Amino acid sequence: MRVGYSLTTRLTVFFTLASCVVLVGLGTLVAISIDQHFVELDRDALRDKIHLTREVIGKAQSPEDLQVRLDDVLHSHEGLYVSVLQGAQPLYSTPNFQFPQDLTTRTQTARLGVASWQTKDREYRGMSESVSLPGTTATPLQIWVALDIAHHKHFMQDLIWVLVGYVALATLVAGILGWWAAKNGLAPLRAMRSRAMAITAQRLDERMPTQEFPVEMADLATTLNEMLRRLKEGFDRLSEFSSDLAHELRTPINNLMTQTQVTLSQTRSPGEYRDILASNAEEYQRLARMIADMLFLAKADHGLILPSLEKIAVHDEAQALFDFYEALAEEKRVQLRLSGEAEISGDRLMLRRALSNLLSNAIRYTPSGEDVVVDIKGDLQGTTVNVLNTGLTIDEQMIPRLFDRFFRADKSRKQLDSDGAGLGLSITQAIVHAHRGHISVTSSHGKTCFSMFFPDGLSAVKHATQMDDHRKAH
Numbered sequence: 001m002r003v004g005y006s007l008t009t010r011l012t013v014f015f016t017l018a019s020c021v022v023l024v025g026l027g028t029l030v031a032i033s034i035d036q037h038f039v040e041l042d043r044d045a046l047r048d049k050i051h052l053t054r055e056v057i058g059k060a061q062s063p064e065d066l067q068v069r070l071d072d073v074l075h076s077h078e079g080l081y082v083s084v085l086q087g088a089q090p091l092y093s094t095p096n097f098q099f100p101q102d103l104t105t106r107t108q109t110a111r112l113g114v115a116s117w118q119t120k121d122r123e124y125r126g127m128s129e130s131v132s133l134p135g136t137t138a139t140p141l142q143i144w145v146a147l148d149i150a151h152h153k154h155f156m157q158d159l160i161w162v163l164v165g166y167v168a169l170a171t172l173v174a175g176i177l178g179w180w181a182a183k184n185g186l187a188p189l190r191a192m193r194s195r196a197m198a199i200t201a202q203r204l205d206e207r208m209p210t211q212e213f214p215v216e217m218a219d220l221a222t223t224l225n226e227m228l229r230r231l232k233e234g235f236d237r238l239s240e241f242s243s244d245l246a247h248e249l250r251t252p253i254n255n256l257m258t259q260t261q262v263t264l265s266q267t268r269s270p271g272e273y274r275d276i277l278a279s280n281a282e283e284y285q286r287l288a289r290m291i292a293d294m295l296f297l298a299k300a301d302h303g304l305i306l307p308s309l310e311k312i313a314v315h316d317e318a319q320a321l322f323d324f325y326e327a328l329a330e331e332k333r334v335q336l337r338l339s340g341e342a343e344i345s346g347d348r349l350m351l352r353r354a355l356s357n358l359l360s361n362a363i364r365y366t367p368s369g370e371d372v373v374v375d376i377k378g379d380l381q382g383t384t385v386n387v388l389n390t391g392l393t394i395d396e397q398m399i400p401r402l403f404d405r406f407f408r409a410d411k412s413r414k415q416l417d418s419d420g421a422g423l424g425l426s427i428t429q430a431i432v433h434a435h436r437g438h439i440s441v442t443s444s445h446g447k448t449c450f451s452m453f454f455p456d457g458l459s460a461v462k463h464a465t466q467m468d469d470h471r472k473a474h
Contacts, residue, residue, distance in 0.1 A: 007189075008182045015178030020171040027163040034159060038152045039125070043114045046127040049145045053082055054131055057141065067092050079148035081124070087139045099126065099144045116149075125149050188213045192221060204232040237404060249290070252283040293423040296430070312348050314355075314385060315341040318374045321356055325363060333368040342378030344454045346435045354431040355385065357424040358450050362389035365448075382437070382455040394443035402441060403429040428452075 005013075056073055060066035066084070070092050074080055083099050084092040100117050116125050126146035192208060199206045207228060208221035263276050315338065322336045329336050344351060355374075362372045366389040375386040394402070405426045432439045437454040 008179065008186055011182035011186075012175060012179040015182070016171060016175035019174035019178070020167070023167040023170050023174075027167050031156065031160055031163060035156060038149070038156075039114060042125045042147055042149060042152070043127070045147060046114065046125065046145050049077070049080055049082070049147075050127060050129050050143055053084070053143050053145060057084065057131065057143075063091050081126075081146040081148075083144040085142040085144075091141070097146075099146065123149050123153055188217050192217065192224070196224070199228065201235065204228060204235055249287070252287050256280055256283050290423070293427055296427060308347050309345060310348060312344045312346060312351055313341070314344055314351075314376050314383065317348070317352050318355060318359075318376070318385075321352065321359055322374075324356075325359060328360075329363055329372070332363060332366070334363050334366045335371045336363075337371055337373045338376075339373070340376030340378075342376050342383040344383050344435075345456075346454065350431045350434065354428040354452065355387075357428045358387040358452075361424060362387050362448075362450075365389065365391045367391055378456075380456065382453055385452045385454075386449055387452075388447065388449045390446055391448060393446055394441070394448060396443075399441055399443065403439070 052073065053070070056069045057066060060069055070082060070084075074082060074094060081094040081097045081099075082092065083090065083094065083097075098119075100115075114125050114127060116123065118124070124146045126144060128142065128144050130140045130142055132140045192213070195206060195208060207225045210218045210221040210225070213221050259276055259279060263273070268276075318338050322338060325336070359372070359374070366372050370390040373386075373388040375388065377384045377386070403425045405423055429439050432452050432454070435454050437452060439450065439452050441448065441450050443449070
């Protein structure tokens with residue numbers, strides 16, 4: 001498996017390379033500037049020497065006198081070389097020195113009017129200038145002047161070596177400082193890592209101290225804290241759900257085991273066996289319903305897909321449920337009332353199941369002589385179905401958990417007239433969410449209202465379902 005470099009190493013290398021590039025650029029700029037300065041100094045010196053040579057030529061009385069005077073001048077100017085030509089005839093030339101034949105061309109094309117050349121192990125800079133003799137019509141003189149720049153080159157070589165050494169040393173120091181800065185700058189990240197490693201399933205209440213981290217990492221710490229909060233809530237609900245599931249399964253299984261053991265303890269009549277088997281069948285049916293409900297909720301957790309989509313008249317579905325629950329309502333002396341009309345785009349059986357769960361709960365908890373009202377309201381945004389009943393007010397702290405699986409406000413006892421497992425509201429919520437709607441509940445002053453909202457438009461539901469399919473496929 002390929003192991004990447006640490007962030008400290010990457011930052012150190014980046015900082016070192018950046019410092020090296022900057023230092024090399026600075027050293028190159030310094031070397032070029034100094035070399036250019038030497039060129040300008042040599043240019044000024046060559047102009048002075050040409051001016052001096054012109055003065056000597058003006059004072060000379062003859063070619064012989066010119067040679068004598070120039071020898072005297074050059075004797076006191078070490079590293080200066082002069083050649084004077086009149087046409088093709090040399091009037092004077094420094095002994096043991098040869099000017100390039102193309103010096104004039106070099107001087108014209110070279111920067112600052114200075115030509116450079118090298119012979120063997122020596123380097124020179126020179127200039128050329130034409131001089132007309134005053135008061136004569138003779139051919140102008142061509143003066144060539146050159147300087148030995150060996151001392152400049154030696155200085156530049158030494159300077160370059162110094163710069164190279166300085167760049168190397170400075171890069172090393174910059175790398176060390178970069179490592180130190182990266183290591184200390186990432187210390188909060190290591191502290192965050194240490195705290196994250198300390199978080200276990202038993203210590204999900206740990207949080208990142210956002211006030212101790214820099215601004216750049218405070219947002220990350222806040223995000224991690226929010227993630228930990230969600231994980232803790234999910235883990236707590238999962239733990240409670242596992243306990244509730246074990247409790248719900250234990251009751252019917254214990255009933256079955258007890259009845260079976262008692263039955264087998266002695267010989268019984270065929271009628272007694274039939275009664276016991278019928279009782280066991282009821283427990284099996286309860287287990288089957290519970291398992292079916294759990295499978296339904298498992299599908300909902302992974303994006304419940306609507307089996308079919310159609311236009312549904314909510315009033316007609318509610319009226320059909322009223323007919324179904326009429327006997328139960330009469331037995332409890334509860335009046336059922338229905339108002340409003342609207343259409344919903346969705347699956348008919350699933351919507352009927354959601355409404356049936358709310359209606360059966362409302363009838364169960366409504367005192368005798370009170371009403372259960374189903375109110376249907378439609379507008380441009382969608383359809384709202386309200387199921388209202390009177391009875392005990394639900395504690396505000398319990399309302400957010402009403403839709404949790406196996407949740408009961410009173411865990412010490414179950415409703416004696418109910419064979420449910422505490423999954424009805426969870427299933428209702430899953431059905432509403434599958435239709436891209438939402439469900440809410442309010443309870444105050446002895447009145448409780450469950451509200452299901454379904455967005456308008458069949459195309460919106462189809463589009464949302466297709467988006468879910470696409471997300472799962474990827």
